[in-house]
Amino acid sequence: MLRINEINIRNINSITSLNLRLQPGVNILCGTNGIGKTTILDCIQYSTLPRMNPRMNPLRNNIRRTVNxxxxxxxxxxxxNEHEDDFFLDLINEPDFHASQEINRINSRKLIYLNISDRNQRTPLRLRINEEGRIRVxxxxxxxxxxxxxxxxKKKNMSEETFENLLLAKKVFNKLDPNVTFVEATEKYEEDYNNDMVKFIEIMVKTQRGTINMDFxxxxxxxxxxxxxxxxxxxEERYNIPVENFDGVVLIDEIDLHLHPEWQTKIVGIxxxxxxxxxxxITTHSPHVIQNAEKGEIVPLGIDGNNNMFIRNLPESSEYGYQGWTIEEILVHVMGLNNPKSKVFLKKIKSFEEAxxxxxxxAIKENYYALDSMLHSRNPLSTVLRIQAEEFLEEEEVGDE
Ligand SMILES: Nc1ncnc2c1ncn2[C@@H]1O[C@H](COP(=O)(O)OP(=O)(O)OP(=O)(O)O)[C@@H](O)[C@H]1O
Ligand SMILES: [Mg+2]
Known part of the structure; x- marks a missing residue:
């Protein structure tokens, strides 16, 4: 069992100081670009990696001493495993971070880190070289x-646990989209652009339109x-236990990446x-992920004038978290967006009020008509604007309502 209870950071990347307590279940870190969300995840992962030559460590370049x-x-x-302990990493003293010694690492591999570069489908991760010496990405x-x-x-003698995980994996297809069901997985050889015969895995799924390759x-x-x-x-690979029994830590950077808002609303639930x-x-920039979180799951990060990171004091949410708030309320009051309206709109409103x-x-007419055409047809602000402008409009311009 692994649980990260607290992390303290001093002078790493953009973070001058941070004290962050995490809860045992879900923690959703949000905050502006560059505030240090990925740095926090990188630090957590780095502390669990086995000691290795720093030059070989893929995270070596991600965790740096703050300049100056x-x-x-x-x-x-x-x-x-039920024992609470403190783990330190002193960067100044690490050989590759300019001097000597690292004190303690978390001795557990129970950590899964899906960072953005790892899972971006377009990022070729590995190069495979075939018998002819050709490279395949x-x-x-x-x-x-x-x-x-x-x-x-392909596995012979599948264990009970593996079989259970296979059943779970098949359910995932449907969980992601109730209209999609797993049909079969096969391998097939086809010529690639080099005219080499290459093995492709085809996963076929049933959709409302018929059975198709899931690549589509x-x-x-x-x-x-x-x-x-x-x-x-x-x-499956590390422990061969049923996935639901996994009691380690899963770190996911930018969970909302590539996802339509509809997916953003359900990914954390899945x-x-x-x-x-x-x-x-996990980290996110999505108000939809925040809206669907339960009470206590959101960690809104802020930064003060001295670059110290702190947990922002959010307006009280109810026992439902922010599930009753609109996306606009979340953008402003949770994510700290100054104003969710466009500049053009705000300028027109200002001109209208001045007029x-x-x-x-x-000027009243010009700005009123511009605003009226700009607003969503069912936005109640239209009525408010019309009432304000009414006395200055001709009778036929006021309309029925
Ligand atoms: N050595 C350094 N000294 C000071 N600041 C640094 C150093 N290295 C990186 N930074 C800053 O650290 C920040 C990177 O932080 P990080 O990638 O963790 O942000 P983030 O919150 O994940 O942002 P995003 O939402 O864009 O992914 C950047 O603002 C960068 O300018
Ligand atoms: Mg980041």
Whole structure:
């Protein structure tokens, strides 16, 4: 079992200081670009990697001492198999971060990190070289499809746990979209652009229009597939336990990447269904993810004038979290957007108000009509504007209502 309880950071990347307590279930970090969300996830992962030559460590370049700072370290309080302990990493002292010694690492591999570069389907992750010495580029999506086929369809003597995970994996297709069901997975050889015979994995799914190759499903579907199957794969390969028993930590950077708002509203719910016993730490820029979170799951990060990161004091939400708030209310009051209206709209509103003050009839009309055409047809503000402008409009211009 692994739970990250608390992280303290000093002078790493953009974070001058941070004290962050996390809850054992879901933690959704949100905050402006560059505030340090990815840095937090990177620090957590880095502390669980086995000690290795820093030059070989893929995260070496992600965790840096803040420029012009004198000390730089972070510590994590975690519970590993019921024991709570503190883990430190002193960057100044790390050989590759300019000097000597690292104190303690979390000795548990129970951590899954899906960062953006890993799961972006368009990022070729691995290069495979075939017998002719030709290079083939594989994306995360390709790799996961191959693993799915290899693990569940080529495996002889499947264990009970693997079989259970296969049933779960099949359910994921449908969970993502109730109109999609898994049909079969097969391998097939085809010529590629080099005229080499290359193995392709075909996963066929039933949709409302008939059975198709899942490659033709939307990129949002495939992005979710990569996230969820990435988790199943990790648990299956490392532990061979039923996925629902996984009690480690799952870190996902920018969970909403590539997803249509409709997917953004349900992805966290699906994660909770898939890994009910894991601690989930994710980052997002999506008001839809925030809207669908439960009370206590949102961690709104802010930064003060001295670059210290803090947890913003949000307006009280009810026992339902922000599930009753509109997207606009979340953008402004949770995500800290100054104003969710466009600049053009705000300028017109200002001109309209100025024209009303001056009783400048021509300007009132001009701005009123511009605003009226700009607003959504059912926006109640239209009525308010009309009432304000009414006395300056000709009778036929006021309309019936
Ligand atoms: N050595 C350094 N010293 C000071 N600041 C740094 C250093 N290295 C990186 N930064 C800053 O750290 C920030 C990167 O933080 P990070 O990628 O964690 O942000 P983020 O919250 O994940 O942003 P986004 O939402 O865009 O993904 C950037 O603003 C960058 O300018
Ligand atoms: Mg980031």
């Amino acid at each position: 700072s004198s000390d730089s370290f972070y510590s994590i309080n975690a519970t590993v 594989m994306s995360t999506y390709d790799l996961i499809k191959r693993w799915f086929y290899r693990c569940y369809y 499903l939307s990129s949002g579907y495939r992005a979710c597939f990569s996230i969820l199957f990435g988790i199943i794969r990790h648990v 994660l909770k269904w898939l890994i009910p016993n894991a601690q989930i730490i 009303l003050d001056k009783e400048d009839i021509a």
